[in-house]
Amino acid sequence: MNSQKIIGIIWRGFPNTIELLIFSFIFATLLGLLLTWVGLRKNRLAQGIATVYLNLVRGTPPLLMLLLAYYGLPVLLKAIGINIDHWTRLMFGILGLSLGWSGYLAEAFRSAYLSVDTGQIEAARSVGMKDQTTFRQIILPQAAMLALPNIENLVVGLVKATSLVYVIGLYDMYNQASNLSNQTAGLHQLQIFILLALSYWGLVLVIEVLFRLIRRRYQWLA
Incomplete structure (x- = not known):
């Protein structure tokens, strides 16, 4: 069996792999941001839940x-109708x-x-900036750049984790x-x-290039 035919068969599962990666990352990011917001609130109950x-x-x-x-979620939800x-x-x-990745x-x-540096918040207040504006224009961009290396590593890990869906019979x-x-x-x-490993490696290389471009584009925020 030649390599071209093998790659063709393997890549039949690429659409599911890429959908898993993109949508899982989007939803995990949204849930992760919500958990961060809840965990940083000055409320013991909220912090405890997070x-x-x-x-x-x-x-x-x-x-x-x-x-x-x-297997578990359908049973749990059926119990409440x-x-x-x-x-x-x-x-x-x-x-x-x-x-899994939201945490x-x-x-x-x-x-x-x-x-x-939280001192930037006080500096912004001293010149009349609202807290919401300060967070959106000063704190959030810096935090995003600081988080970028960890986010890149987590996305790479998510690429590899998509292969685990074989346990639920999904053809990736x-x-x-x-x-x-x-x-x-x-x-x-x-x-x-070996060809499967090279396929995953190629996908990871594309992700690394995308993050490298983002860092170069916004490196002035670091």
């Missing part, structure tokens, strides 16, 4: 998070990865925010490669998985 959630999510393996989302049996495997995959992103956002690149290996009785197993 802390418990973060500890639970970060202490749960991504594989288990996917299984809980796929909500039926999500019509959800696709892709939706459950996105949910499981989003929940890591929340910590990246929180540490970046706390690293910004890994699942395509695994099935092809089984169909050929393992005769081309090494070749198949």
Whole structure:
């Protein structure tokens, strides 16, 4: 079996892999920002809820998070009258990865925010700037740049984590490669998985280039 044919079969799963990556990152980012906001509030109850959630999510393996989302969530929601049996495997995959990565992103956002010199807030107030304007125009851009290296590492980790959706039967690149290996009785197993590794590596290289461009574009904020 030639390499071109193997790559063609593996890349049949690329659309699901890229959808998992993009939508999981978007939802994890939104949830991570919400958790950061809740955790930084001067409210013990809010901080406690955020802390418990973060500890639970970060202490749960991504594989288990996917299984809980796929098998556990429908049962839990049915108990309160909500039926999500019509959800696709892709939706459950996105949910499981989003929940898992939201905790890591929340910590990246929180540490970046706390690293910004708070004296800038007082300086902005002294010249009449509103707190909301100060946060949006001064604090947030700096925090975003400080968080960027950690975010890049988490996105790369998310690329690799997308391969875990095989446990819920979703056909991504890994699942395509695994099935092809089984169909050929393992005769081309090494070749198949080397090409799969190169495919993931190529995707990671694209991500690294994108983050490098972002850093160059906004390096004046650092």
